[in-house]
Amino acid sequence: MCTAATYKTKDFYMGRTLDYECSYGEEVTITPRGYTFMMRHGKPYQTKYALIGMAHVAGEYPLYYDAINEKGLGMAGLNFVGNAFYTEPAEGKDNVAQFELIPWILGQCTSVKEARVLLERICITNISFHESMPVSSLHWIIADQDEAITLESVREGIKIYDNPVGVLTNNPPFDRQLAGLNRYMGLSAKQPKNTFGGANELPLQAYSRGMGALGLPGDLSSESRFVRVSFVKMNSLSGDSESESVSQFFHILGSVDQQRGCCEVKEGAYEITIYTSCCNASKGIYYYTTYENHQITAVDMNKEDLNAKKLIRFPLVCGEQIRWQN
Numbered sequence: 001m002c003t004a005a006t007y008k009t010k011d012f013y014m015g016r017t018l019d020y021e022c023s024y025g026e027e028v029t030i031t032p033r034g035y036t037f038m039m040r041h042g043k044p045y046q047t048k049y050a051l052i053g054m055a056h057v058a059g060e061y062p063l064y065y066d067a068i069n070e071k072g073l074g075m076a077g078l079n080f081v082g083n084a085f086y087t088e089p090a091e092g093k094d095n096v097a098q099f100e101l102i103p104w105i106l107g108q109c110t111s112v113k114e115a116r117v118l119l120e121r122i123c124i125t126n127i128s129f130h131e132s133m134p135v136s137s138l139h140w141i142i143a144d145q146d147e148a149i150t151l152e153s154v155r156e157g158i159k160i161y162d163n164p165v166g167v168l169t170n171n172p173p174f175d176r177q178l179a180g181l182n183r184y185m186g187l188s189a190k191q192p193k194n195t196f197g198g199a200n201e202l203p204l205q206a207y208s209r210g211m212g213a214l215g216l217p218g219d220l221s222s223e224s225r226f227v228r229v230s231f232v233k234m235n236s237l238s239g240d241s242e243s244e245s246v247s248q249f250f251h252i253l254g255s256v257d258q259q260r261g262c263c264e265v266k267e268g269a270y271e272i273t274i275y276t277s278c279c280n281a282s283k284g285i286y287y288y289t290t291y292e293n294h295q296i297t298a299v300d301m302n303k304e305d306l307n308a309k310k311l312i313r314f315p316l317v318c319g320e321q322i323r324w325q326n
């Protein structure tokens with residue numbers, strides 16, 4: 001499972017957790033401006049804008065899981081197994097393989113508004129990057145400081161949903177996730193009021209703090225994570241400085257963190273939160289933590305040459321960085 005969320009203070013932030021039982025060997029990767037992608041179905045394409053994100057780099061090809069570009073547009077791919085449906089290339093469409101989609105959008109759009117226009121012509125194809133790699137079943141959140149959308153390619157075709165909560169998890173499809181929130185609209189950060197009233201009011205008592213959100217689902221299913229992270233995000237308060245915003249963002253995604261041992265995917269294999277990211281999309285900074293490194297590590301794209309010819313790659317800093325005080 002994975003969870004993605006957006007957050008706005010002075011700047012615009014977007015990030016995700018990547019939950020899985022094994023890592024694909026990912027790195028923080030900057031694709032510079034003017035980088036050429038040999039498209040599977042059409043003419044080679046050159047990025048107009050630089051992007052930074054988490055990618056598995058195969059040869060010189062960045063297979064992005066999530067990224068932001070230098071214009072403040074961000075995008076993340078999350079598992080959508082059993083519902084994602086990609087097709088053969090179609091006449092008169094922009095035919096883009098699933099693994100080409102993030103650089104295709106972020107390399108040429110400055111906003112969700114522009115992405116919506118490009119997506120009117122999109123056909124997401126089912127070709128794999130390499131025979132050794134399966135085609136991932138994904139759906140995507142695309143967001144900027146003004147709005148977020150969810151992109152799904154399903155059996156009936158391409159679906160683009162407004163995403164007013166700025167959150168995405170996995171199954172079921174997004175419209176059902178959003179409708180699921182209706183069941184929880186009574187949850188509150190405030191103490192509950194006794195409504196067992198009438199003539200003979202029961203003497204009920206809020207004997208603990210936090211009882212206003214009793215009923216918030218605590219399990220790791222994707223529907224529950226959707227509700228939980230939405231509740232946390234919508235109630236979230238923080239200062240608007242960089243460190244307060246980044247800190248709060250990691251706390252928001254911390255509400256759906258997966259600890260090893262709690263979600264068995266097959267005999268002896270457990271899903272964990274492999275990494276958590278927080279991008280300052282306004283400033284081009286990629287922050288991350290990993291399962292075994294709680295210290296926040298950051299890469300600032302603007303400290304690099306964004307007109308470079310090659311990918312700029314940062315292997316993840318792994319292993320706990322403990323600051324000893326004595």
Ligand SMILES: C[C@H](CCC(=O)NCCS(=O)(=O)O)[C@H]1CC[C@H]2[C@@H]3CC[C@@H]4C[C@H](O)CC[C@]4(C)[C@H]3C[C@H](O)[C@]12C
Nearest residue numbers: 001002019056063064065079081099133134135136170
């Ligand atoms: C496994 C991850 C989703 C985690 C998740 O959601 N786990 C819950 C399972 S579940 O929800 O319970 O079912 C996804 C998210 C992004 C993916 C990469 C995208 C680029 C590239 C695309 C190529 O085609 C195949 C290789 C490739 C490197 C992909 C590998 C893998 O697929 C990645 C990491």
